[in-house]
Amino acid sequence: MRQTWRWFGPKDLVSIDDMLQAGVEGVVTALHHVPTGAVWQPADIAQRQAELAVMSDGAPSGLSWEVVESLPVSEDIKRQSGDWKQHVLNWKTSMRHLHQAGIRVICYNFMPILDWTRTDLAYRLSNGATCMRYDAVDFAAFDLFLLQRAGAADDYTPEVAEAARARFADMTETRREQLSGNVVFGLPGAAERMSMDDVKAHLAHYHSIPAERLRGHLVDFLAEVAPLADELGMRLCCHPDDPPFPLLGLPRIMSTEADYKAVMDAVDLRANGITLCTGSLGARADNDLPGMMRRLGDRVHFLHLRNVALEDRQLGGSFHEAAHLEGNTDMVAVIAAVLEEEARRRAEGRADWQIPMRPDHGQDILDDQQRRAQPGYPAIGRLKGLAELRGIMTALDHPSVAKALRQPQ
Incomplete structure (x- = not known):
């Protein structure tokens, strides 16, 4: 797995220096200042690349922008209202500009209104x-x-x-x-x-849009953008609903394995893929995360590895962000499935055999509580999570362990 880190730009209270010291290999970021629906211009993309290429003292960081999170999909596109057709054209233009800049992976979501919800x-x-x-x-x-x-x-x-x-x-x-x-x-x-x-x-605006209609709008959007992504050799990966159950009467269409399979089948191109977020999907007790990775792994282009502790297991129940190895998701089994998928891709000769992942969210611990960074994105809490995930990756990938796992039981 490629170890990446989300960065919110120069105003982020977690710096390039911090992420370097955490041992990350690449950066996940976006042009948060560009209005949704507008074109991401080459100059703005280049400026963000330049910003993350240097440390605070001006020394080169050696880091590059590897994953876009997110290139926003406008509410007009989701509703197919207003300027939605122009917004789709703008999204495709932004994708071309990102390709010209050497960026190949774009994470997005199709959640109506809410990007995520916590109390x-x-x-x-x-x-x-x-x-x-x-x-x-x-x-x-x-x-x-x-x-x-x-x-x-x-x-x-x-x-x-x-x-x-x-x-x-x-x-x-x-x-x-x-x-x-x-x-x-x-x-x-x-x-x-x-x-x-x-x-x-x-x-x-969503009062008259049921889930099936919203899913149809997503398929229409992907039918426009995924062929271009496929032509360019880019990978699009849809983030799941967070949390993965209905809220405020809004439709939810990317909450389960069946949801993802329906959309992958409807636009059956490798470029049309998945952001497997173990935290978002893990907030449903009926989601089998290791199984989803094994069954849908061919289309998993990006990984958010985090954990949640379900405080009650019925759909829609309370939960909180757990430490990466302490929630309800078996993270060792998930990572084992990821490594199996990467080995399969390597054997096929796929250029995208290595799947970028980032330690998603994190608890505020130690000096995080004074820093008060973006909610869910502390420095030390994520560093702890990344270290734990890296330890599992290293252990499972070690020849002695891999050989033992292949032995008949």
């Missing part, structure tokens, strides 16, 4: 570390009593609704504001304070 961005664990958490009751309290979304009551069991009512009644005004801010953090424009009316306006 707590700094949940305190018993050892003093903090992490992101999704609390099902807190989310229901937000939906039912803060957002007051029409039809929300139909989406919750009487037990959850009553628990949410009691939870909301006990919340201070400060906690209510904090909860609202945490939930909308994953919404477009969330860097600026969004009102509940703003959120309702976003949701209204």
Whole structure:
């Protein structure tokens, strides 16, 4: 696996120097300042490449931009409304510009409105570390009593609704504001304070779009962009829903193995691939992550390796971001499946035999708590995760271990 690291640009509080000292081999980044739907211009791409090529003292970093995360898909494309056809053309132009710059892997998502959803961005664990958490009751309290979304009551069991009512009644005004801010953090424009009316306006655009129609829009989008990616030798990889179950009445179409298989079959090109995020998909107890890697591995172009601890196992239940080897996903089995896929690709002579991965998210530990970097992206927490993942990779790939694993039991 190619060991990469997500970087949010020069304003990121985790620096190029930090990631070098963590031992990463490549960088995952994006042009976050470019409006969604606009073309990524060659000059902007080159500037980002130049920014990550040097350390703080001006010495060369030796790092390059290897994966785009993300080239955003506009809400107009997802809804097939407004300027969606022009946005598709712009996306293809951006892809050509990235290809000209030597970048071959593009991660994107097709989640309506929400990039991800958590109710707590700094949940305190018993050892003093903090992490992101999704609390099902807190989310229901937000939906039912803060957002007051029409039809929300139909989406919750009487037990959850009553628990949410009691939870909301006990919340201070400060906690209510904090909860609202945490939930909308994953919404477009969330860097600026969004009102509940703003959120309702976003949701209204999807009122008449069921899951099957949204999936059709994704297939239409891929039918346009994947042939060009295939021609250019690029790899597109769709990130799963986070979390992988319905929220706020929005359709979810990339939450399970069946979801991915349907889209891969509909546009059956190798360029049309998968970002296998073990954290997002792992928030469903019925997702078999090692099995997904074995069965869909031919189309896995990018890996997000992280873990979540399910606090209850029913669909839509609470969970929090666990340390990389401590959640509900068997990370050793996942990595073993990845290494098997890489060996198969090598034997086939595939140029893309090595799959880029990054240690996704991380708990805030030690000095992370003073640094206060982007939620989910601390320096030391991710370094710890990468070190653990690297240890598994090295052990499983060692000739003595590989030979022992091949022996009949």
